[in-house]
Amino acid sequence: MALHHAQHGEVVHLSGVGVDEDGAHTTALVKTGAFEAIHLIVHAGVVIPPHHVAGQATLHCLRGRVSVLLPDAAAILQAGDWMYLDGGEEHGIEGVEDAALLLTILFEHPTASTVG
Template identity: 40%
Template sequence: MALQHAVSGERIALQRGEDDIANFTSIALIKTDHMELIRLVVPVDKPMPEHRVEGEITLLCLEGEIAFEAHGRTTILQPNEMVYLAGGEPHAIGAKKDAVALLTILLHPGDNSGGPTHK
């Protein structure tokens, strides 16, 4: 069954479910030709290893505490703090406390891959 993405004007709930942290339940909320919006769940014990994304990204911490590694340093994000990263920059994401974030990836026209490329 194909994942249903939100359509223009549709309300999107960002709160996590009871089992999201235990099951690493991240979900692509919206995907268009130009951007992808993902509710990202990052448990403390399941960091994302270093990877690259071709498009520019923003990562907004909604809950918990995120350790974002890029440019040779670690930035700690608390709820309502965000970081921007240029496309193609290697980065890693971990959680100091179980976390939920909103990840936006700007896709290049005609490039719908948007997915990470591990270094």
């Protein structure tokens, strides 16, 4: 079955996405050549091991609380907090409380050359 991605102008109600799962659960909301938006549920005590993504990313904590595990430190995100992550930089996530995050990954594009 193909995964449904949001279409232009479509309203997606995030509070009902992936809430009945145990552990960590991701739902891709939309993916284009420029970016990907992912709804991420992380339950208390669950650890997403250190990893990296190729593009620059942002994490917006919608509810709950997580610890973002960085190479030299950890940062707590709670509801309403937002964080920027450089592309290629390692990070992990640990659920402090049941949490929901909006992850956005920006992809690199070659610049179009202009003819003049």
